Amino acid sequence: MSTPESSAPPESFFPGADDRDMVEGFARVVAISGGKAWAEPEPAQSCGGCHSAGLCSIGKQMGNPSARQMAKRFALPGDLGLVVGERVVVGVREDTLTKGALTAYGLPLAVLLAGGILGQEIGHSDAMAALGAAGGLLVGLLGARIVAGILSARGVLTPRFLRRAFEAPPDAACHTEQG
Amino acid sequence: MEHYLLLIISAALVSNVVLMRFLGLCSFMGVTTRVDTAIGMGAATTFCITISAMIDWGVEKALLEPYELGYLRTVAFILVIAAAVQFTEAVVRKVSPAMFQMLGIYLPLITTNCAVLGVNLLLVEGKMNFIESTLFALASSLGYSLVMVLFAGLRERIALNAVPRLFAGPPIGFITASLLALAFMGFSGMSTN
Numbered sequence: 001m002s003t004p005e006s007s008a009p010p011e012s013f014f015p016g017a018d019d020r021d022m023v024e025g026f027a028r029v030v031a032i033s034g035g036k037a038w039a040e041p042e043p044a045q046s047c048g049g050c051h052s053a054g055l056c057s058i059g060k061q062m063g064n065p066s067a068r069q070m071a072k073r074f075a076l077p078g079d080l081g082l083v084v085g086e087r088v089v090v091g092v093r094e095d096t097l098t099k100g101a102l103t104a105y106g107l108p109l110a111v112l113l114a115g116g117i118l119g120q121e122i123g124h125s126d127a128m129a130a131l132g133a134a135g136g137l138l139v140g141l142l143g144a145r146i147v148a149g150i151l152s153a154r155g156v157l158t159p160r161f162l163r164r165a166f167e168a169p170p171d172a173a174c175h176t177e178q179g
Numbered sequence: 180m181e182h183y184l185l186l187i188i189s190a191a192l193v194s195n196v197v198l199m200r201f202l203g204l205c206s207f208m209g210v211t212t213r214v215d216t217a218i219g220m221g222a223a224t225t226f227c228i229t230i231s232a233m234i235d236w237g238v239e240k241a242l243l244e245p246y247e248l249g250y251l252r253t254v255a256f257i258l259v260i261a262a263a264v265q266f267t268e269a270v271v272r273k274v275s276p277a278m279f280q281m282l283g284i285y286l287p288l289i290t291t292n293c294a295v296l297g298v299n300l301l302l303v304e305g306k307m308n309f310i311e312s313t314l315f316a317l318a319s320s321l322g323y324s325l326v327m328v329l330f331a332g333l334r335e336r337i338a339l340n341a342v343p344r345l346f347a348g349p350p351i352g353f354i355t356a357s358l359l360a361l362a363f364m365g366f367s368g369m370s371t372n
Contacts, residue, residue: 023215097215100278101222104271109229109317116313126240126309133233133313141270148275157278 022091026165027074029086035078039088041159076161087165096156103147108140115139183314190315191322193369196294198326198360200301203294207327208352210288212338217331221324223267223285225317228295231256231263232316235299236309256299264290294323330359 027039076082076090115136120129151157196202203224210220235256243252268286272279289295298319302312333355342351 094215097219097282100275100282101218104274104278104282105222105226108270109226112229113313113317116310120310129309130233130237133309137230141274145274148278152275157275 022160022162023094023097024089024091024162025159027088027090027159029076029082029084029088030073032078032082032084036075037078037080037082038073039076039090040073041090042087074159080161082164089162089165090159091162092157092159099151100148100157103144103151107144107147108137111140111143112136183311186311186314187318188366188369190318191325192363192366194319195322195326195363195366196298196319197323198356198363200297202297203292203323206288206292206294207330207356208349210285211327211331211334211352214328214331214335216285217327218324219282220285220288221320221327223282224289224292224295225320225324227260227263227267227286227289228298228320228323229313229317230267231260231295232299232302232312233309234259234263236302236307236312239303252300252303253296256296260295260299261290294320326359326363330356333359 026042028042029037029039031038076088082088112133113136116129116133118136119132120126122128122132148157194200197204197207206220206224211217238255238259239252243249243255248255264286267289268279271282271286298316301319302315305311305315307315334352337351337355346354
């Protein structure tokens with residue numbers, strides 16, 4: 001996703017060059033332990049939605065909401081001086097989402113398809129194709145877990161602290177169309 | 180092989196789920212304000228459509244067809260889709276909690292996405308075998324993802340331009356979608372599947 005130069009934020013908007021092209025989101029610090037600050041992302045509005053969003057199931061979380069939030073908890077460096085309850089802006093690189101999607105969904109699907117075709121070619125029956133696809137899915141999920149482990153170890157998937165929420169970046173300007 | 184290739188082109192482009200069959204329009208308009216959200220939603224939907232199509236094929240062949248329970252098809256398929264979404268969520272969480280942080284928000288949207296049910300019902304109508312069903316579902320959902328990403332890219336560009344006040348927001352979105360649908364009509368006649 002490229003951003004035209006005219007709409008690019010000022011250089012000082014970002015603490016470092018690597019913080020360009022980040023997908024940003026809000027998180028709240030919920031605990032300080034082990035020399036780290038633990039934050040939970042604020043529920044995101046994944047659907048741009050309509051005015052009847054309150055009536056439809058979109059955006060509502062399935063299952064136990066607190067358990068889901070716990071699963072999304074991540075660590076931030078402890079030397080930032082964050083306190084419990086503080087809102088922060090975190091971000092991941094734009095290509096991280098693509099990498100994540102390809103790993104979590106693309107890899108298992110590709111192996112599933114290969115398994116299904118292999119089963120069909122060997123057994124010449126739907127049952128063998130289904131068996132091959134199911135086996136392929138399991139292998140694919142295992143592969144996805146390994147690749148995800150490698151990406152996590154490199155820190156690619158972990159959100160990075162960008163700034164405190166409501167902390168106006170130096171030289172920041174408002175760029176709304178209405179002016 | 181040629182048959183499979185035609186099936187894929189037909190499902191992804193010629194009979195595109197969104198622009199030709201008009202399914203999944205809610206997420207098409209709601210989740211396409213940014214390219215990254217469109218990619219996340221498209222990938223999650225592709226996975227869920229393919230998995231649910233595989234299971235639904237089994238349900239159709241093992242239960243609904245032999246016992247003449249066709250009238251329960253919609254209900255049964257909805258149940259399978261909900262289960263497939265929950266399965267996907269559990270899998271992504273297990274594969275990588277970090278990925279779940281990024282991709283998990285799109286999963287609840289899929290349960291209410293009519294494109295998923297639509298593709299599964301089309302599979303029954305097409306009387307396909309297992310591999311054809313899986314390929315059709317995968318290609319249909321890839322076509323859905325392609326349109327989502329294309330439309331999100333267009334909307335990002337539109338957001339940077341001055342749009343007349345009357346057309347700002349959804350109206351210009353619908354006009355853009357109709358132009359995109361006209362462009363996809365160019366694929367008509369490439370395949371008769």
